[in-house]
Amino acid sequence: MPSLARVPGLWPLRRITRALRARAPSLNFITLHYMYFIFTCLLASVIFWGASTPARSVSYTDSLFLVVSAMTLAGLNTVNLSTLNTFQQCMLFFLILLGSAILVSGFVVHVRLRSFEHRFEYVTEKRRQRAARHLARPRLLARTLSRSLSGSRSRNLQAERPSTITYRDKVGNDAHIDTSSSPENGPPPHITFGPSIYHYAEGSSTNHRHHHRFMGVGADPHVTIKRRPTSASNTTSDIPLDAARPSSAHLPFTSSGFLSRNSHFHHLTEKEREKLGGYEYRAVRLLSWLVPAYYILFQLFGCIGLGAYVAMNKASVTWKNGLNPWWVGAFNAVSAFNNSGMSLLDANMVAFQTSAYMLITMGLLILAGNTAYPIFLRLIVWTLLKLLPKNERCKVFRETLQFLLDHPRRCYTNMFPSRHTWWLLSCLVCLNGIDWAAFEILNIGNTGITDSLSTGFEVLVGLFQALAVRSGGFYVVTIPLLPIALQVLYVVMMYISVYPVVITMRNSNVYEERSLGIYADDPGYAAAQSSSARGLFGKLRRTMTGETFEHTKSYFVRQQLRAQLAHDLWSVVLAVFVIMIIEGSKFKADPVQYSVFNVVFETVSAYGCVGISVGVPNDAYSFSGGLRTLSKLVLCAVMIRGRHRGLPVAIDKAVLLPGERVDVAEEEDGEIRMERTISRGRVV
Numbered sequence: 001m002p003s004l005a006r007v008p009g010l011w012p013l014r015r016i017t018r019a020l021r022a023r024a025p026s027l028n029f030i031t032l033h034y035m036y037f038i039f040t041c042l043l044a045s046v047i048f049w050g051a052s053t054p055a056r057s058v059s060y061t062d063s064l065f066l067v068v069s070a071m072t073l074a075g076l077n078t079v080n081l082s083t084l085n086t087f088q089q090c091m092l093f094f095l096i097l098l099g100s101a102i103l104v105s106g107f108v109v110h111v112r113l114r115s116f117e118h119r120f121e122y123v124t125e126k127r128r129q130r131a132a133r134h135l136a137r138p139r140l141l142a143r144t145l146s147r148s149l150s151g152s153r154s155r156n157l158q159a160e161r162p163s164t165i166t167y168r169d170k171v172g173n174d175a176h177i178d179t180s181s182s183p184e185n186g187p188p189p190h191i192t193f194g195p196s197i198y199h200y201a202e203g204s205s206t207n208h209r210h211h212h213r214f215m216g217v218g219a220d221p222h223v224t225i226k227r228r229p230t231s232a233s234n235t236t237s238d239i240p241l242d243a244a245r246p247s248s249a250h251l252p253f254t255s256s257g258f259l260s261r262n263s264h265f266h267h268l269t270e271k272e273r274e275k276l277g278g279y280e281y282r283a284v285r286l287l288s289w290l291v292p293a294y295y296i297l298f299q300l301f302g303c304i305g306l307g308a309y310v311a312m313n314k315a316s317v318t319w320k321n322g323l324n325p326w327w328v329g330a331f332n333a334v335s336a337f338n339n340s341g342m343s344l345l346d347a348n349m350v351a352f353q354t355s356a357y358m359l360i361t362m363g364l365l366i367l368a369g370n371t372a373y374p375i376f377l378r379l380i381v382w383t384l385l386k387l388l389p390k391n392e393r394c395k396v397f398r399e400t401l402q403f404l405l406d407h408p409r410r411c412y413t414n415m416f417p418s419r420h421t422w423w424l425l426s427c428l429v430c431l432n433g434i435d436w437a438a439f440e441i442l443n444i445g446n447t448g449i450t451d452s453l454s455t456g457f458e459v460l461v462g463l464f465q466a467l468a469v470r471s472g473g474f475y476v477v478t479i480p481l482l483p484i485a486l487q488v489l490y491v492v493m494m495y496i497s498v499y500p501v502v503i504t505m506r507n508s509n510v511y512e513e514r515s516l517g518i519y520a521d522d523p524g525y526a527a528a529q530s531s532s533a534r535g536l537f538g539k540l541r542r543t544m545t546g547e548t549f550e551h552t553k554s555y556f557v558r559q560q561l562r563a564q565l566a567h568d569l570w571s572v573v574l575a576v577f578v579i580m581i582i583e584g585s586k587f588k589a590d591p592v593q594y595s596v597f598n599v600v601f602e603t604v605s606a607y608g609c610v611g612i613s614v615g616v617p618n619d620a621y622s623f624s625g626g627l628r629t630l631s632k633l634v635l636c637a638v639m640i641r642g643r644h645r646g647l648p649v650a651i652d653k654a655v656l657l658p659g660e661r662v663d664v665a666e667e668e669d670g671e672i673r674m675e676r677t678i679s680r681g682r683v684v
Helices: 008-023 029-050 060-071 086-098 101-154 270-313 315-320 325-337 356-369 373-387 395-406 418-442 455-472 484-495 499-507 512-516 523-534 536-545 553-582 584-589 596-607 629-643 660-683
Strands: 164-168 174-178 190-193 258-260 264-266
Touching (some): 029 086, 029 629, 060 086, 086 325, 270 325, 270 356, 315 325, 325 356, 356 373, 356 455, 373 418, 418 484, 418 499, 455 484, 553 584, 553 596
Antiparallel strands (some): 164 174, 174 190
8 A cells, every 4th residue: 555655646735735834933932922912912901801791892904903003002002092982991901911021031030940940950960960970981891991901811812912992982981991900910991081172152163053043023044055175273362352352351250152142142152152151051040030020010000100190180180081180090001101102082192281290200110111122121220230339149130130230131021231222312312302303393383283372381291192103092182173294204213213222222132143144145235245344434434443334333223223113114104105095085085184194104004003083074983083994903013013123033042041052052153253354453
């Protein structure tokens, strides 16, 4: 009977299966993140739709849209949230918590912590077994040798010939057994073990490595690391200062390795790599309670503070919408911290235009939960280090805090080195300052704004709107009342809302070159390097500063921007094109309300997960509520894709589980980085 593999009719099926496996995404951090969001949204949408009162009062499309909007923190709504029942409002509340970027990053920290612990248990057990083998094998060899020697004497073999038995175990230990003796009074056999040898990667032959062939935003799916033979002299004596520097000055222990940019340690011995892993484990363990504490305490105090304020000062506003003031304050606090922009009040934050406490507190929560989160977290760690006494009792804790400050991107995705943090702060101040200044200047003479607000509150409202437009999603003034130039600026700011954090995150990635595909044979990279090398200013700058092309600070930022723009632009353009096809008849009937600009504004708001909308004339929900069913589904896909553009790439030290493959990849990157720098330095 022929096997199934040889049946001719199954060959097409096998080809299809192989093709699907080849094109299936790798099971990495990005893929798992997509699966988590899609599965949770689909399950929650069915529950949300079934909980409607009266039954089916909220369509399934609107239920799915609201669930996706809450989970992705987009904040757009196709129905007024005040009309939902309490259970549905609570569902949105918890979906906002489940979709929080800080919660997801904290979960990754706990997964890495457990992986570290399992790895340490494995290493400990392996050492115990290795020690047991080392104790047992010499005894066995000695007994075998003793029997062999006694047998040789009985057979009168030649004793003058020296003999040596060399035994190499699996870990590279040499056992030399010297049996030179005389047949009469030969000494007992002498067994010596050679030292363990740690084989460095630079001694290996030319081969191809395929470590971490998974992709994220901006990663090359076909990156192949081409290994070239290197000598020890190339990696020690010819290393330029800008390529690497001794790592001993940047570690709490003595090390013979090197430290390159972005906390990239390489050429470490096996023991040094284990010590480095121990410090990373301590830092991750510290983050495993610090991140949840930050996440819980900020929202807890925000809920109490805003709930009490609304109950004491704005209770009448909430009761008009049939809502409990404490519930409104708590919902707004959680929505602000997670940058959702959803509000149970139909008028969003317009009802709190003259509430200074409300605007300041929610503005602080918006910053603490998103763009300023890495800044606040580093400030907390730095403050803890300064407050701890310099004694023996706190020595280990201080070393852990210092390691986390020096090498944060080896441990966590949302904590950056000092230079990157200052750069992020400057971007935050600059972009928010532009929004604030534009609001104040462009609204001069705008009676829709100036007549309802005093000068002081107009300044405060402008500041709050500047903080909310980039990620918060709240609006304290009706968007259509703003000048069209300001609306265009808001589109740009929503589009680049994630750029400061995500570019900083990827520019500080330990494996930045690998994630960008620079270590592959990238023609675009080679062309960019060639054009920069030919430029007069490029040569002059390298001559004066000593920096190579690849080590200029602006180069990697440009590469990250190129990758991010290529990832973002086609999604927004395609979504706008499809929606305009679907809404063509409505555009003909009402070209002002369903204009291309309004569609672009809504799409960018959905993709940026911001939540600001131009709205509809006769109701308080978002512009999305007036679109057709298919357009709402397109925006759901846009929101899910937009939620994932701010994630770290799959090839990121802070999301990879510890293991030998990660260590080998880091050593490979160090070799290749040095080789490239040495070769360019010799040419220059």
